[in-house]
Amino acid sequence: MLARALACTGENKPCGECACCLMSENPDIVTVLPEKANITVDKIRKIREDAYILPNQSDKRVFIIPDANLMNEQAQNALLKVFEEPPKRVAFILTCEYANQLLATVRSRAVVLKLSSVQRDAAVKYILEQNPGFNSAEVERAVADEDGNIGRALVRLSGEDKADFTAREILSCIGERSEFALMKALLVIEKDRVFAKSVLSAMSVLVSESLAVKMGAPKSYAPDDIRTILSEKFTRHHLIGISEVCLSARKDCDANCNGPLMVTNLCACIRAQIDL
Numbered sequence: 001m002l003a004r005a006l007a008c009t010g011e012n013k014p015c016g017e018c019a020c021c022l023m024s025e026n027p028d029i030v031t032v033l034p035e036k037a038n039i040t041v042d043k044i045r046k047i048r049e050d051a052y053i054l055p056n057q058s059d060k061r062v063f064i065i066p067d068a069n070l071m072n073e074q075a076q077n078a079l080l081k082v083f084e085e086p087p088k089r090v091a092f093i094l095t096c097e098y099a100n101q102l103l104a105t106v107r108s109r110a111v112v113l114k115l116s117s118v119q120r121d122a123a124v125k126y127i128l129e130q131n132p133g134f135n136s137a138e139v140e141r142a143v144a145d146e147d148g149n150i151g152r153a154l155v156r157l158s159g160e161d162k163a164d165f166t167a168r169e170i171l172s173c174i175g176e177r178s179e180f181a182l183m184k185a186l187l188v189i190e191k192d193r194v195f196a197k198s199v200l201s202a203m204s205v206l207v208s209e210s211l212a213v214k215m216g217a218p219k220s221y222a223p224d225d226i227r228t229i230l231s232e233k234f235t236r237h238h239l240i241g242i243s244e245v246c247l248s249a250r251k252d253c254d255a256n257c258n259g260p261l262m263v264t265n266l267c268a269c270i271r272a273q274i275d276l
């Protein structure tokens, strides 16, 4: 809707009546999707060049980067060059789960819009309306677990979020303070760097959410949810440490670090954080 409004040439944007609004796919609205789990610096360089092409017939050319956090530092810096002084009639929409997943230099040049979850019953109602075949009890559970975040509840309900599942498994080994189980659970991320990155990101998000619970955020998850468990078992200090360790291991993956070494190092750092 935002992109459509920016592209619209009518009065009350998006007017729904101008040629741009009526196009099913407007070539002036470009969505930048990741390849595997990366938005590469080459891709961003290409966008930088594209940004200087005038809009076809829209008011503005709009680039949407839905998973902006999948740009590594190098890619973000490459974007910064056009982001700092964008050509006239160009707009960028970057979305990510947490603002701090983007460099401060990128954020400082953007208008930051915070989106929050909706009320749980509204989320349940919406999901059931869109997916009449879903089981309402399962939907309620997923919405509660994801605290009203519709997108994440849908991913959970699809059962396809392997990274989230693995992240929860690894975190539960950390929760049990079992080094052997932890080593074993970490083996699955040793060979696939792209998958490892997704798992490490999911771990960091889950740990941040556990920390929010620990700090008294008005959220509650099921008693057997990993976030509830971690918030009960660890101190604030531990949780911050674990989250940092995950992010740093993710950086190692970006730096092409060798898998077994990354896993061994990750395990040692976690052990040091929580005195396994």
Ligand SMILES: [Zn+2]
Pocket: 008, 009, 010, 011, 013, 014, 015, 016, 017, 018, 019, 020, 021
């Ligand atoms: Zn319009």
